[in-house]
Amino acid sequence: MKALFPFAEETRQITVRVSVSFLPEQSAPARGRWFWAYHVRIENGSRQAVQLMARHWIIADGRGAKHRVEGEGVVGEQPVIAPGAAFDYVSGCPLTTPTGAMQGSYHMIAEDGSSFDIAIPRFVLAAPVAAR
Numbered sequence: 001m002k003a004l005f006p007f008a009e010e011t012r013q014i015t016v017r018v019s020v021s022f023l024p025e026q027s028a029p030a031r032g033r034w035f036w037a038y039h040v041r042i043e044n045g046s047r048q049a050v051q052l053m054a055r056h057w058i059i060a061d062g063r064g065a066k067h068r069v070e071g072e073g074v075v076g077e078q079p080v081i082a083p084g085a086a087f088d089y090v091s092g093c094p095l096t097t098p099t100g101a102m103q104g105s106y107h108m109i110a111e112d113g114s115s116f117d118i119a120i121p122r123f124v125l126a127a128p129v130a131a132r
Helices: none
Strands: 009-010 016-022 034-044 050-061 065-074 086-095 099-110 115-126
Touching: 016 115, 034 115, 050 086, 050 115, 086 099
Parallel strands: none
Antiparallel strands: 009 016, 009 115, 016 034, 034 086, 050 065, 050 099, 099 115
């Protein structure tokens, strides 16, 4: 699984895995735009269902400027993830620099009513040298 999802973090028996791809067809380096897609898999290894209620991202560009992104759910959903199940989604991130990084957390509610945050691992956004 490490090769497919090189970035992973576990919190309270829930693992968040991330893979990232540079998208040259959506990037325009001459205009200062680089774009990546990231694929997230959230695996519920706990004994109860959990619902992803909100996301909190910290996105840093290559100059060190940080942007916070917060909102309900992910990709328009607030998925319920059963024990032993996983939820996958793909989203994207544009930057005005050829490098950067993302990390953050998801706010979850368990079926027993408890709420907690789980970590999203830090992952690097790096355009190939030819696209810089």
